[in-house]
Amino acid sequence: MSMLKGANVPVPTAALRIELGRRSGPGVPDADASALLLVSGRVRTDADFVFYNQPTHSSGAVRHEGRRTTGGEVTDTLLVDLARVESAIDRIVLAASADGGTFGQVPGLYIRVLDTRSGEEVARFDATATVETAFVLGELYRRQGAWKFRAVGQGYSSGLEGLATDFGITVDEPRQSAPTAAPAHRPPPPP
16 A cells, blocks of 8 residues: 555554665665654653664564665565554654665665565555655554554654654764864963
């Protein structure tokens, strides 16, 4: 089911495979999938951020399964078990970050939600981007005890750092360079 930005659809199953895909090619930036598990719009701790360096949420509800390339298409996969999502979590943001360029340089960017058991596509959103280096493609959210998927399509030109801080993740400050040495020729001190 192809969706427009902002549209939502009920999720009929608890076991989901989320695919963030794109076409590959020369000069196409690398893109990495991630998920943020939120309570009232924020992560509780940095542990609620699932990505390639932290591939499994402590609850086991979300796992980053990695990437595969087939016939010129790259797919980064997250597995989501909604039955294992803690009751406090009300939203799972599904995002990607680009390395070495912007999403405007990433052809065929999309997110697909699949029923893990049947393989049937629940939802698909084909995104359009320009200068963004981080992108929220979609989200799973609870509404009256049931889960839904929404096509979001919101970008960040501030990259993964901007996306992360918007949702409450602590980002280490970049190290400041050491102060530069004083010039070799200083005027003499006043008498």
